[in-house]
Amino acid sequence: MIGQLLAYFLLCFHFVVLGFLIFGGFLAWRWPRVLLAHFPLVVWGVLSSVFPLDCPITAAENWARGIGGLPQYDRGFVETYLAGVVYDPDHVNHFRAAMALFVLAGWAGAWWCARRRAARRTPVPAGTGNGRISLR
Numbered sequence: 001m002i003g004q005l006l007a008y009f010l011l012c013f014h015f016v017v018l019g020f021l022i023f024g025g026f027l028a029w030r031w032p033r034v035l036l037a038h039f040p041l042v043v044w045g046v047l048s049s050v051f052p053l054d055c056p057i058t059a060a061e062n063w064a065r066g067i068g069g070l071p072q073y074d075r076g077f078v079e080t081y082l083a084g085v086v087y088d089p090d091h092v093n094h095f096r097a098a099m100a101l102f103v104l105a106g107w108a109g110a111w112w113c114a115r116r117r118a119a120r121r122t123p124v125p126a127g128t129g130n131g132r133i134s135l136r
Contacts, residue, residue, distance in 0.1 A: 003068025010061040014077050017057060021045050022099050025106015029113045042103055049096055 020027075024038035047053060055077060062072040073080050079089075087095035 001068070003064050003066070004070060005068075007061055007064035007068050007070055010057060010064055014057050014061065015081075017041070018078070022102050023106065025103055025110055028106065028110035032110060032114055032117075035107075035110060045099075 020038065021041050024034055024041065028034040028038065048055060058073060058077045061077070065072050082095075083089040083092070
């Protein structure tokens with residue numbers, strides 16, 4: 001029973017991590033420090049897409065499934081739950097490219113938002129004028 005609950009918790013956690021991998025850059029528009037967690041996750045995502053690396057969450061979920069009497073994955077998490085549902089397995093590279101575009105768009109927006117915040121915080125030196133008329 002505990003193994004099954006842990007397996008289901010890890011399944012949900014896996015979806016959250018995957019969602020954060022794809023959309024975390026957009027969260028950084030509001031909370032820039034999110035990138036401190038997002039960047040290493042993106043590096044992991046790229047490495048695991050290029051090289052045959054085993055995901056530690058999948059390994060933990062398979063362990064929990066094993067002790068809970070549930071069948072273990074014979075493929076990876078993405079191949080089990082997303083291939084054939086979210087994207088055609090024959091077009092996995094198109095799916096990866098689309099996810100990379102989401103990540104890059106999130107980072108570009110975070111960079112733009114950071115520049116805007118920095119510009120608002122930069123004081124205008126006295127005597128240079130800022131184009132505003134003071135009514136005081």
